[in-house]
Amino acid sequence: MRADERAPAPTGVIHDIGYQRYTGPRLGRRSVFAALYVHGLRTAFGLGRTAKAKIFPWMIVAIVGGAAIGSSMVHGLIGEPLFTYAGFADVMSWLVFFFVAAVAPELVSRDLRAGVLPLYFSRPLPHTDYVLAKLAALATAVWLLLGAPQLFMFAVAVFTTDLAPRVVKEEVTDLLPGLAYAGVWAVLFATVGLLVASLTGRRAFAAGGIVAVFLMTTPIVGVLSVMPSSTVNELAGLAAPLTLVQGVGVWLWRDALVRGPEAATSVEIGQFGPVYGLVALVVIVACLGLLLARYRKVAAR
């Protein structure tokens, strides 16, 4: 018994209230989902965790933030930003890889490793909600990583000009495709990364696997894109997640994306834009299906 409990009540009677039954409200599925989602999002940035867990995500945030500040400064000096809003994701692609490779294992491999899942699945939490909450948390984290710097650049661009309606309108029409493009990045990389991470409880293996899937596929694109057939060249981008996303971006937001010096780095998709869109959708749905199947099995174990 602790000291404060031994302190006499005003009447001078010592109370040990013992175990109390809980009769208050119990929240429904949506609130539980929200709790798990917020917990996942905090975990992604190491909040509520040890200082060690904060180092890597915030290092990446610092680099991305630094790039945004740099771009805004260049914009202020020469009147043209280093990168467009939409082009920001392409420039930061490697950082996104490393961010997903570090965060996805934090979200799912840790739970597998520690054996925590039986504690989740013996509660009124469907395994689908667990998967979707983790996925939503990771996708939001990636989207914030790419979107927040764009918003910063937007704010700087708008408030350093004289707030002329024309300028604001121009910036908004540039910004929205950028944020949407970041969303495609977030969903695709979160789904693929989470699936790879869910296969192992060893965080190092999971991180290595994710980097391998994201990077080892790019040489295939390189080989296919120098083949002597223009059809093969234009479909080559489907072979790697990075070029697949870029292909979707070029198809949907060609004007915002293919502009200035980055045009050279963008993938050549020819008339196959819809194919890129379809393949990206299929990849996302397939990975999600595999994730859910994986956790159906884990839940019953």
Added chain:
Amino acid sequence: MTIISTHALTKTYGGGVTALSDFTVEVPAGIVGLVGANGAGKSTFIKILLGLLAPTSGRVRVLGLDPTTDAPAVRARVGYMPEHDCLPADLTAAEFVTHLGRVSGLPRSVARERASEVLRHVGLYEERYRQIGGYSTGMKQRVKLAQALVHDPDLLLLDEPTNGLDPAGRDAMLALIHRIGTEFGLSVLVCSHLLGEIERICDTVVAIDGGRLLRAGRVDAMTSATDVLTVEVSEGTEELAARLAALRLPVTREGRQLLVPVADESTYDVILRAVADLDLPLHRLDQRRHRVVELFAQKETSRAS
């Protein structure tokens, strides 16, 4: 009141392994022991109760609900403590139990409040703000128990709660479970392979072997008839056996030991007096611990007769 009832419950795994076979039992409220050797089907039974596994055939009700169709409703009212390690090393007990309270549907502030409260009830005070990775096995078992209690369930399912504990830790854990069943007023199903532990704290025992129900009944009814004293003397075993037989005690010999069924309290005194009269060096006199094996052996003999 019946908390768990099954009828002809059968579970066959994909590989043709039968984990539960024609298992029919009615479990009353209170502290219930589920006893069986490793692989007898205890864990399969618990997973079916939680709706994590679907039975191959048969009917099951937990707190009047069907876990095969209404799993979330069952799980909301049940707390589960798994057998194996299930705690993250890098969180504090307070954070972890709070988080699981929220997953069980408690509002944020309530979850935090109840987490501290149940951690205090299981005997963790200031330690609860330390990372779980630094805890002893006994403290980890307490955290596992606390997370099962945090959402105030009506029924606790505890899978081998004394696993890995030293004798003192075992006693403390058993005392705690007994308190939860009596003072807290929750029903508890304790799985164990040690009948001795179950006997000490449970009102009812369900014995399971090879997926079949062996026996189910109240502990006092089941064990009083089978209590046996073990007597061992350094010399003169024959003499003592003869003397006890003359005193109309049904003695049987097992190696160097004599086994005497306990008729009532006076059996102890009779034996002690006989040993003293013969002036024999008494090596040991104790009540034999029942093991699941013995229950099973009795079943075999009763079947044969």
